[in-house]
Amino acid sequence: MNSNEIRQSFLDFFKERGHTILPSASLVPESPNLLFTNAGMNPFVPIFLGKQKCPYVPPRVANSQKCLRAGGKHNDLEEVGYDTYHHTFFEMLGNWSFNDYFKNEAIHWAWELLTEVWKIPKERIYATVYKPAPEEPAEFDEDSFRIWFGLFQKSGLNPLVHIQFGTKKDNFWMMGETGPCGPCSEIHIDLTPEGNSEGTLINKNSPYCIEIWNLVFIQLDAKEDGSFSLLPSRHVDTGMGLERVCAIFKGTSYFQKFDAPISNYNTDLFIPLIRKLEDISKISYKGTIPTEHTVQDLTIRQDIAFRVIVDHLRAIAFAIADGILPSNLGRGHVLRRLLRRATRFGLILGLNPPFLFELVDPLVQTMGHHYTELIDKQRRIEEVISSEEELFAKTLSHGMAVFEEIKQKMLSENRKEILGKEAFVLYDTYGFPLDLTQLLAKEHGFSVDTKGFEQYMEEQRQRSIVAHEEDIVSLTKTSEFVGYEELEAEAEVVALLSANRAIFDRTPFYAEMGGQVGDKGLVLVNQKSIEVLDTIKSASGAHLHRLAFTDDLKPGSRVFLQVDKERRQNIAAHHTATHLLHWALRKVLGPETLQRGSYVGPDRLRFDFAHSGPLSKEELRAIEELVNEKIELNDPVYWEEENYEKIKNDPNILQLFGEKYGERVRIVSIGNYSKELCGGTHAKSTGELGYFKILSECGVSAGIRRIEAACGKALLKFLKAQAQEQDKKWNQLFSKDPSLRKLPKFTESLDFQSLIELFQRRSEEIAELEKNIREKEKLKAKKQEESFRLEAKNQVMELQSRAEKFGSVPVIFYDCGIKPPSYLPILWNELNKRVEGIAVLSCRWEEKINFFVGISPSLTQKIQAKAVLSKILLPLEGKGGGSATIAQGGCKDAKDLKLNLIFENARKAIKEFLG
16 A cells, blocks of 8 residues: 555545544634644543534544644754654644544554454564553553453453553653643554564664554543543543555565665655655665764765755655645744755755755645645645745855854864854854754764854843844734724824734734734835735734835834735635525535635635535536525624623534634624624625625545635636636637637626626536647657658668677667657657667757667666666756656757767766776
């Protein structure tokens, strides 16, 4: 099984056992105490604490959760690359029971999945059970011991060998110093060649015995005095790393061979990224692991770089997909560190930035079908990474030169520690995070004075006149939001923050929340206008306005705030349309159809909901008709505030699982049929929406569907933009087939229904024409290929006679003149039928010169096509790739490009390889 099949197998197994399968939560956790979602249980903490009731019946769920550990308490950053199993980003497969089943079912199901579904040999499985040390107040986990004892005994295995005991360090889980906690039972796999370690390698950091699954049983409440009492509710919380499971499957050839340590990087989760990196760098990944004495070896350093880059790229891409952007603070700072760290390791492979963005596409191809946010945000991810790489590239070369000066100075002074001031200059002037300086130091056998560095950092913080993000939480005064009724307001500047952000005492700007994007607009001060680029909310409730600049502002300044009215109206229309869509979905698909996420913006809305399988055309049409019927009725949209305690159990008011509600909540009603708790902005009546159209419907993950839609002016704008694209496509088709009739005109005088019908009709016609033209082009290409093949056959005799001998190997160098690059492999195919040797071919086409290297399979032990091509393209700054037998690439043609010199370089390279 590949990674997708393993993940799906896990989810299907627990779905069959009554679990609701949930999509992964965002890497941005709801808990303000967490930097990132770093464990599968994070989204369920409110249930464990008894602050929230599980909305699923039965109360059991499973999922594959995205996790990121690159800062704070859980930080594996420094270990990544130096071994084969630490990661910054990983997936945690988990199943949870909220006061439902407990130890018996959890352990039996784990055993069943591992041994009966996945066929892991039972004799290689070991379980650990909590047994307290004398000073630990909790009791021996006798229940888990008895259950495991029975399973091993039934399988003909000695339970006293296959069950090992652990103290609080390894087998007791606590959420914090106090609160819910309980014993855990870990499952370990013996990967030794003989499979007879008898538990002696458990928790010894051996690559031959790996923990695969942790079953946590939350049954106790830790008190401040160190004692425990039983919780009124008992929960199960399990976690199994997908990367580790895939490594065991692949590394043992599905439990057939146990002759070498496994590696997470040898699985389909990483191999496509490594192959792309090999292609970019022209260096092969060997998979070597450093020891204390070999860490300076070039091949080992290159392999470390491969692992660091592909690991960090996954973390970076998923973080950006979840809305995290590089910055100098908080999560953004961690993301920037990962980007710069990966860029720095690229230098070891001879890669100058930007190059990381090229790895996004193979990641999307590998994981996008389960995590569709990668597909949705692919272009954005590539743009952010490329932009950040280019930004860092400007300072990287200067910073490396300064580091080299520091290094030479240290050697002359015979010292091994980089001073705090030197590390600070690298950070403050050249953008080198401390860990990057530490990385460079480590490579040269140096250390860094981190205490001295922190002293200089603290001095800089004291000098700064701008508040930092951490200070926001401590602000006692929050912004008064007046934007439900007003789009303009007088206000006073309360604070100016880093990154050109400002807090006002009152504001009409809605802060991004509940899926609705933040407002934009203007700040008017001293007859000047400052653009408001975005509005978000801090943890303390203050509205943070991101401005184009803050030069004309200071605390206490009186200003006039104006929200972009048209943009807000479009957002409000889409938010009301979201509520109508939610209502219509429940009418058509059933009351169990509940929201699982949303985006409400000025251009469109996105709505995720729980449903199995795609919606039919009839269902989509019925949903659209229901929404548009309510729009035509021009029903009123109104809202009221109420105490949450009073209405929290009202079945007529929709509430979202996982949403945090304060003491006072806002109930938004449409007519007498839709009621939801919602803090967003809305139209005053449904008639303001104009017309509603579903633009797409697709799957997001197991059991979760997504609808994108638009209404009103935004829909009209969308149709106009699509019409322009249709016109562009039509003109392209017309240039290929002038017999086409004139495109039907798209006019603003048509009503919405007519516009949409015309748009859909044109889309169908264009799709049909494109299909016909593709078929014609395929036929034309096939004829051209036949013509090329005949021409190539006629050339073979001549080229055979021109072959040069390198020892006993015939080698052919030939320029085909002006020919498309597709001709070169055809010519090689004909040559290879008669010649057991090597061919280096070239041609010119559309201002490019193309090269092709072909090598007969019998010669690939000594020489490989991609290596020869790399030698050809390297001095030409060209691009290309291939395999051991064929490789193809090219570069821009130039008048001074002399093929005889290029072929001469190829001759030298081939002689070197053949010896």
